[in-house]
Amino acid sequence: MLKLVDKYSERPCEELPLLFHRILQNAIHDHFRRTKVRSAWVILLSAFQKSDDDGDESDLLENMEIESNNSLAANPIDQLIQSQTLDMIESAVMDLPLRQRQAFLLRYWEEMDIAETAEVMGCSQGSVKTHCSRAVHALAIAIKKKGI
Secondary structure: HHHEEEEEOOOOOOOHHHHHHHHHHHHHHHHHHHHHHHHHHHHHHHHHHOEOOHHHEEOOOHHHHHHHHHOOOOHHHHHHHHHHHHHHHHHHHEEEEEEEEHHHHHHHHHOHHHHHHHHHHHOHHHHHHHHHHHHHHHHHHHHHHHOO
């Protein structure tokens, strides 16, 4: 509703319902696209998570921090596999073209919305969506080729 008032307040009243529905539809689509990509990365990174005795899963970053602080507690083979997998994912992200890498990291790791990302990158919102889509597809292909 705020986007409607902010961007289209000068439009005639007859157009407002259609504009509102389009804005709402686009916001819903963006939400589901973002959720789909995030869940793909959560599934990928969930292999690094360990379950506690209670059945609760601990956070990936907490696990890595604990393991880095206490290297004797972790299984060295698992630690090596984790390290190699993270290196492969990081190299796949670094192999992306600059604009795709920027869009991907800003959108999905920094959790910026499309408008914020477009402003930071100095391009249109459509370009951000295109760069993100291409980055996700390229990463999926690269990671599959590496056997992850």
